[in-house]
Amino acid sequence: MRRTKISDILKTGEVGEEYLVKGWVRTRRGSRQVNFIALNDGSVIHNLQIVADVEKFGEDLLRRATTGASLAITGKLSPSQGSGQKVEMLAEKLEVLGDCDPNAYPLQPKKHSLEFLREKAHLRFRTSTFSAIARVRHAMIFAVHNFFTSKGFVNIHTPIITASDAEGAGEMFQVTTMDLNQLPKKEDGGIDFSKDFFGKATNLTVSGQLEGELAAMGLADIYTFGPTFRAENSNTTRHLAEFWMIEPEMAFYDLNDNMDLAEEFLKYLIRYALDHCQDDLDFLSKRLLEEEKNKKAEERSMELLEKLRFVVENEFVRLTYTEAIQILKDSKPNKKKQFKYPIEGYGADLQSEHERFLVEKHFKKPVVLTDYPKEIKAFYMKLNEDHKTVRAMDVLFPQIGEIIGGSQREENYDKLLARMEEMDIPAEEMWWYLDTRRFGAVPHSGFGLGFERLMLFVTGMGNIRDVIPFPRTPKSAEF
RNA sequence: UCCUCAGUAGCUCAGUUGGUUAGAGCGGCGGACUGUUAAUCCGUAGGUCGUAGGUUCAAGUCCUACCUGAGGAGCCA
Numbered sequence: 001m002r003r004t005k006i007s008d009i010l011k012t013g014e015v016g017e018e019y020l021v022k023g024w025v026r027t028r029r030g031s032r033q034v035n036f037i038a039l040n041d042g043s044v045i046h047n048l049q050i051v052a053d054v055e056k057f058g059e060d061l062l063r064r065a066t067t068g069a070s071l072a073i074t075g076k077l078s079p080s081q082g083s084g085q086k087v088e089m090l091a092e093k094l095e096v097l098g099d100c101d102p103n104a105y106p107l108q109p110k111k112h113s114l115e116f117l118r119e120k121a122h123l124r125f126r127t128s129t130f131s132a133i134a135r136v137r138h139a140m141i142f143a144v145h146n147f148f149t150s151k152g153f154v155n156i157h158t159p160i161i162t163a164s165d166a167e168g169a170g171e172m173f174q175v176t177t178m179d180l181n182q183l184p185k186k187e188d189g190g191i192d193f194s195k196d197f198f199g200k201a202t203n204l205t206v207s208g209q210l211e212g213e214l215a216a217m218g219l220a221d222i223y224t225f226g227p228t229f230r231a232e233n234s235n236t237t238r239h240l241a242e243f244w245m246i247e248p249e250m251a252f253y254d255l256n257d258n259m260d261l262a263e264e265f266l267k268y269l270i271r272y273a274l275d276h277c278q279d280d281l282d283f284l285s286k287r288l289l290e291e292e293k294n295k296k297a298e299e300r301s302m303e304l305l306e307k308l309r310f311v312v313e314n315e316f317v318r319l320t321y322t323e324a325i326q327i328l329k330d331s332k333p334n335k336k337k338q339f340k341y342p343i344e345g346y347g348a349d350l351q352s353e354h355e356r357f358l359v360e361k362h363f364k365k366p367v368v369l370t371d372y373p374k375e376i377k378a379f380y381m382k383l384n385e386d387h388k389t390v391r392a393m394d395v396l397f398p399q400i401g402e403i404i405g406g407s408q409r410e411e412n413y414d415k416l417l418a419r420m421e422e423m424d425i426p427a428e429e430m431w432w433y434l435d436t437r438r439f440g441a442v443p444h445s446g447f448g449l450g451f452e453r454l455m456l457f458v459t460g461m462g463n464i465r466d467v468i469p470f471p472r473t474p475k476s477a478e479f
Numbered sequence: 480u481c482c483u484c485a486g487u488a489g490c491u492c493a494g495u496u497g498g499u500u501a502g503a504g505c506g507g508c509g510g511a512c513u514g515u516u517a518a519u520c521c522g523u524a525g526g527u528c529g530u531a532g533g534u535u536c537a538a539g540u541c542c543u544a545c546c547u548g549a550g551g552a553g554c555c556a
Binding site for chain 2: 026027029030031032033034035036038049051066067080081082083084085088102103104105106107108109110111112113115116118119170171207228230232233234235236237238239240243244245246247340351352353400401402403404405448449450451452453454463474475476
């Protein structure tokens with residue numbers, strides 16, 4: 001008999017029919033006469049209740065069905081006599097595929113802390129929370145490709161190893177095959193990278209944007225979706241050293257087109273989750289309520305599904321940096337000196353507390369901030385007429401802050417070169433990037449979406465290390 | 480990297496102003512129980528109190544350093 005997934009049994013299984021299921025034991029309980037085994041196979045958040053007659057299988061066999069053990073069971077589907085589930089399986093045949101020593105197995109049929117499970121990341125796929133997150137994550141990956149495919153975008157694999165250290169997006173991980181104990185030296189004492197694998201110093205990418213721009217200058221609409229590496233010593237709930245980023249880049253888009261796409265994209269993804277991940281989101285919502293039940297009412301977040309619907313149904317607020325500064329300057333917390341960093345006026349970089357005030361207190365919805373002072377933004381952003389601001393946009397979400405950062409790009413060769421010189425970006429090394437501004441340059445725009453930050457929002461989880469299977473953070477690269 | 484907090488049984492935590500043999504719940508194991516739902520009831524085993532120093536007659540408790548984890552800040556996605 002072929003194995004049937006529990007998700008299919010719960011969806012289309014027929015009472016009275018016989019099925020073969022395989023999975024892992026979550027709990028076993030029962031009396032001398034009958035045992036109840038909650039079996040989960042990862043296909044869905046729900047368990048299938050297996051009813052096993054003790055006399056039929058013998059205590060010795062059933063005793064092996066401990067939490068974590070894997071089983072194959074053949075049996076008839078039957079309406080459940082108990083109240084926790086509609087159907088259950090009356091076991092006819094029961095085979096233990098893999099035993100699981102209860103004294104050694106770390107997962108117990110009880111609540112574990114997320115910190116504990118993070119240390120058991122090799123086993124946490126077997127928990128309800130992490131299997132739900134993994135399924136939602138997959139749905140979001142699929143939805144990303146779906147969205148862009150439907151719009152005629154072409155997915156581009158940009159390089160993971162890069163020789164460019166001019167992207168300016170943060171500290172980089174070095175890539176080398178040289179023996180670190182015996183580094184080849186140049187005459188001046190510096191390291192001779194010409195002896196290295198690529199004949200020059202190389203790093204892991206911090207962004208696929210620059211290569212993405214090259215592709216957009218021929219294919220018009222492209223996107224990347226790949227791993228991204230930042231060697232920053234960041235220890236927060238929203239930073240990873242290795243994360244996944246989606247970077248669309250569009251020819252002929254100005255900043256407004258860019259914002260429209262970003263908003264449509266985020267809403268599409270969240271609606272996709274609502275439409276396709278109902279069971280998992282229901283579970284994650286309950287998990288969040290449970291976690292926050294000891295918090296004060298004003299510190300609790302909005303119920304998960306309500307929050308997701310709210311974002312889908314409301315327009316994002318769009319305003320310029322200058323307008324935001326004015327709002328912050330006149331705000332109560334600023335006047336009452338409640339900000340740790342008071343807003344004096346134009347030019348200040350916005351701190352987390354300011355972004356949170358705008359999003360969570362003032363507008364109470366996602367905010368898109370545009371036209372930042374050029375001094376606090378990257379070299380490639382298009383300079384405005386005022387020569388003070390650039391056509392940048394940051395999409396700010398409640399709780400997680402910046403979920404998207406993007407801009408219209410500077411397509412004017414002379415202006416771009418001038419900005420690079422001002423910001424000490426080595427233009428010679430970037431000849432290929434500058435070439436796009438020499439040959440048929442067009443206005444274009446793009447943005448980067450941190451995939452795990454999206455996952456934080458959609459799942460309601462509080463720590464980015466819990467929405468990626470194997471998080472890499474400073475001092476932590478286990479598994 | 481900076482600031483704050485934490486590290487006691489497999490897990491979650493309690494441990495009073497430093498004072499005798501370190502506790503609970505859950506989990507494990509053994510038993511009871513005619514269908515359970517994180518089952519229930521009875522019993523039982525299990526701890527170099529993060530590591531290394533120091534103060535003291537006496538340290539889980541005080542001090543110092545380090546390690547690990549968490550939260551916040553910065554960097555950003």
